[in-house]
Amino acid sequence: MSVFSEYKDCIAEGDLVLVWISRDNIKPIKVDSNEVFNTRYGSFPHEMMIGKPYGSQIAIRTKGTNKFAFIHVLQPTPELWTLSLPHRTQIVYTPDSSYIMERLNCSPRTRAVEAGTGSGSFSHAFARTVGHLYSYEFHQPRYEEALREFKEHGLVDIDKNVTITHRDVCRDGFRIRNGDVTSHLFGENETEVAVGADVVFLDLPAPWDAIPHLEDVISKDEKVGLCCFSPCIEQVDKTIEVLNRYGWSDLQMVEIQGKQFESRRQMVRTLDDAIERLRDVKRRKNEGLERRKRMCDSLLNDQPEADETVEKRPITEKTKFNPFGKGARVKEGDANYKWKQVTKVEPEIKSHTSYLTFAFKVANQIRNEEAIQRILESSESK
Numbered sequence: 001m002s003v004f005s006e007y008k009d010c011i012a013e014g015d016l017v018l019v020w021i022s023r024d025n026i027k028p029i030k031v032d033s034n035e036v037f038n039t040r041y042g043s044f045p046h047e048m049m050i051g052k053p054y055g056s057q058i059a060i061r062t063k064g065t066n067k068f069a070f071i072h073v074l075q076p077t078p079e080l081w082t083l084s085l086p087h088r089t090q091i092v093y094t095p096d097s098s099y100i101m102e103r104l105n106c107s108p109r110t111r112a113v114e115a116g117t118g119s120g121s122f123s124h125a126f127a128r129t130v131g132h133l134y135s136y137e138f139h140q141p142r143y144e145e146a147l148r149e150f151k152e153h154g155l156v157d158i159d160k161n162v163t164i165t166h167r168d169v170c171r172d173g174f175r176i177r178n179g180d181v182t183s184h185l186f187g188e189n190e191t192e193v194a195v196g197a198d199v200v201f202l203d204l205p206a207p208w209d210a211i212p213h214l215e216d217v218i219s220k221d222e223k224v225g226l227c228c229f230s231p232c233i234e235q236v237d238k239t240i241e242v243l244n245r246y247g248w249s250d251l252q253m254v255e256i257q258g259k260q261f262e263s264r265r266q267m268v269r270t271l272d273d274a275i276e277r278l279r280d281v282k283r284r285k286n287e288g289l290e291r292r293k294r295m296c297d298s299l300l301n302d303q304p305e306a307d308e309t310v311e312k313r314p315i316t317e318k319t320k321f322n323p324f325g326k327g328a329r330v331k332e333g334d335a336n337y338k339w340k341q342v343t344k345v346e347p348e349i350k351s352h353t354s355y356l357t358f359a360f361k362v363a364n365q366i367r368n369e370e371a372i373q374r375i376l377e378s379s380e381s382k
């Protein structure tokens with residue numbers, strides 16, 4: 001089982017743990033009782049984590065103060081891995097990968113093809129959901145790094161559901177034959193892997209060069225779904241042209257814009273408030289002018305300012321509160337004021353805005369007369 005799909009209660013020596021320091025700072029570590037995890041808030045010996053339930057908060061006293069520093073030790077999931085993995089390339093984030101897998105109907109019976117592997121962000125999400133993932137990467141160091149990582153995470157090897165192949169798919173296609181540089185372990189008489197993919201995901205600069213090669217590895221008996229992830233509309237245009245040429249249909253382009261909506265209350269401001277605000281500005285301006293004049297006079301006459309002569313505005317509820325944001329602050333929802341419910345948008349959800357081009361193909365479109373007859377007969381008998 002992969003550490004990403006097997007649930008464990010407690011942390012043990014050698015586990016991959018994702019340390020949550022803050023929302024934007026999650027770090028993967030391999031638990032080693034001789035090691036220490038250093039943060040700018042303090043050092044956490046791995047030993048403190050061993051035996052603790054996943055999700056625990058670990059606290060240490062910070063050096064020279066009476067304060068505590070905290071981390072949370074979390075079990076890896078593809079979503080958290082995407083937020084913490086070492087970036088070797090641009091990556092696909094969860095708002096995109098989850099939408100793509102849903103649109104392509106990914107399930108444990110899916111056989112997916114993915115190119116390129118890149119930093120393996122999407123590969124981890126695919127690996128948890130699909131029956132088998134065939135991932136391709138042409139950059140040698142990136143291929144080796146992804147292979148090492150997939151092995152460490154229990155995604156490749158016998159009985160595991162990921163195969164990674166070192167390949168330029170635009171030039172050499174997707175077939176995996178005995179002798180290729182791949183993680184697939186060939187059986188004695190096996191010469192080629194029967195890929196039979198029903199899902200294809202292309203995150204490549206030139207997907208149009210890879211699309212013609214897909215014919216060799218996609219399923220001929222099932223509906224095949226494809227998604228191309230491209231940051232430029234010109235790439236989408238070129239991709240669509242080639243998809244049409246190679247018999248893909250139901251083309252649709254989608255862009256995911258991840259936004260976080262927060263529900264807030266906003267004070268209702270009336271026309272009277274606006275008028276009162278303008279009066280207040282004028283009053284304060286006059287007061288300021290008068291004060292400045294008195295200061296100049298006292299400087300010229302070399303006399304201290306007679307502070308007690310300054311007219312003070314009486315402190316009332318009105319002077320304390322300014323409905324346009326200045327003056328005393330009012331707590332959101334204060335029952336003395338009128339409020340309306342509004343939505344505030346937080347723009348900082350991590351996602352890499354690319355265009356998602358979806359297409360589908362049924363290679364073998366021969367009518368199965370027997371099956372049709374059976375359906376007709378069963379509907380007639382009802």
Ligand SMILES: C[S@@+](CC[C@H](N)C(=O)[O-])C[C@H]1O[C@@H](n2cnc3c(N)ncnc32)[C@H](O)[C@@H]1O
Pocket residue numbers: 089090091092093115116117118119120121122123136137138139142167168169170171203204205
């Ligand atoms: C943007 S990254 C993919 C990121 C990946 N989807 C993820 O979520 O981590 C694109 C990768 O495709 C690889 N690549 C580009 N052209 C390729 C080709 N013709 N064949 C195989 N891999 C290719 C690049 O080396 C790069 O690692």
